[in-house]
Amino acid sequence: MATMQDVARHANVSIATVSFTINNTKPVSPATRAKVEAAMQELGFRRNVVGRALASKRTRIIALLFPALQHSFSGTVVHFFTSAAAAARELGYNLVLWPISNDAGQTTELTSTGLVDGVILMEVQFDDPRVEELEKSGTPFALIGRTRDPSALTYVDINFEDTLAAAVRHLTELGHSRIVLLDDAVGSRDLEGFGPVGRSRDSYETEMRRRGLEPASFTCEATPRAGKAAAAVLLRNFPQATGVIIQNELAATGFVSGLRHAGIEIPRDLSVLSVGSSAEMAAMADPELTVMSSPSTELGRMGVEALIDQLEGRASELRQELVMCTLEGGQSTGPAATPAH
């Protein structure tokens, strides 16, 4: 590869001038610019990023920290990864993937080698030790998710509060009043621990009470089989229910199957609304689930943008954004009927 030195020689200018014209960092006369550009063209010059990184002390690489032992890799995670990578590139950055364990200790070791300018932290917990670690190490970062009090942090997250309220509203507008929430056991084992589950359940309960309705919720593991079993639990423990909000993507199809096997017809006998999943996943169920789908693609992009804004000093104020899940058609919610069971 041709170097900047080669270009300078070829154009009869100094290497500094080449740098100035490439970066538009100092005025360059039109004639000189033309010479330099011709030389670059001719030599097929591409600026070496490693030299640039060392000199400028900015690698323009950011890392995506994700849980190595992802408890449940929903289909939406891929969209998140890929949209983050695409957004980074559009902004002139590269995205590296860093699997880390959920407990702290590794992040400083990773960031201290100078590879990345900043990191995006996925699957943030209420009290996340990694956040402290990042703060201590001085690494700029953005969260996908929120800690308990994220007021001083850069983050993007799903607006679970409004999403669950909208989910309740969707069902009440269809005439439902006995609405049960089925969520993910991962969160409820440590209810305070994982944001999505805790925030969602709180919001569900608040919204139900606000409407004078009695909240009721239960939980199952994130597998189709667990979802199937949960169907039996629902029928036994919540026989009055006419609507279910399920926030457990991987259990949802099994839950629907379980209900079908029990003779429940959806949505005639029971409405099921899947929250935080994707249209693709929802379409796997039979009947296809009405879903409030996760804004994974948007979050990936926004997380990257938030971080890079910060890195480039463009972030005049802290960027903190919440995005709602989007209600998408489906065949699993309908008017409330008397419970058939």
Added chain:
Amino acid sequence: MATMQDVARHANVSIATVSFTINNTKPVSPATRAKVEAAMQELGFRRNVVGRALASKRTRIIALLFPALQHSFSGTVVHFFTSAAAAARELGYNLVLWPISNDAGQTTELTSTGLVDGVILMEVQFDDPRVEELEKSGTPFALIGRTRDPSALTYVDINFEDTLAAAVRHLTELGHSRIVLLDDAVGSRDLEGFGPVGRSRDSYETEMRRRGLEPASFTCEATPRAGKAAAAVLLRNFPQATGVIIQNELAATGFVSGLRHAGIEIPRDLSVLSVGSSAEMAAMADPELTVMSSPSTELGRMGVEALIDQLEGRASELRQELVMCTLEGGQSTGPAATPAH
């Protein structure tokens, strides 16, 4: 961060000596080593990777090139990404994600900035322009997949040939002889184009003929809805079939639903074997599908290892590996019966 210079000063040695002891690249006396290590410890020194990269002309970064417009992001892709990232790190490398369009033109632009030592190319086509581009640019690379004639290339891929033969065998051992293949329309629109579909269909046909059976295949898009429609097509066009091999992960659940709605009981009336999907996906169907699951995790790791072996000059011979899909229990295959339709 402390630099190597700081460590050298602190230990009263030259910076070269620090480098030698860190890299074990020249003999260092035990006493000196101890001094250097103590200094590193005390200063919390971590070798800066950018400086190292510039001096050594190796960034120890590899790129994963994946199709930006992935036609169908199966759940298994995430496992691939994450296992590749984990494997890279274990070997002292970093993995960057590079979305590219499927047609050529971009890869040289990406590799020529000197960011990566090599690349892994996903979703390889029979005649893949990107392969030529990589060869021309001199970038070391490994394929996930195979071109038409990959004999001179480093690759890892699914052993579609043996997998489909095993799929046919699984069903014939259960007494089936009318076995139909349902695959992915993406491949058959350009049958020569996409390896998995072409290789699988060829192998299916060969194996059927070898057993004196008549091959028959059809195709549908990669969506649950298309799968559902495909169920009707099967019953209309292949009424004699008692077994179906479906190589279309995203259509599989819909296919099963479609059959159920048509009154077909699986596996009593019809056996369905899902090939190249994952246990997670297979579990979404009702009944859970018997599946030959994609070795995504293995492929991710192997692809990275193959590339890095090559980069480090460890690859005495070309690394070319094929991995079969693994048959996993499920409830959708059983003894052949007279077609009920």
Added chain:
DNA sequence: CTGAAAGCGCTTACAG
């Protein structure tokens, strides 16, 4: 076994 020094390919004050 250890060190002085050149050099990897850039950026950026500083001077003119």
Added chain:
DNA sequence: CTGAAAGCGCTTACAG
């Protein structure tokens, strides 16, 4: 507007 030069943090012949 342009250039000479220092420097980013390392590695690696070369010399001793």
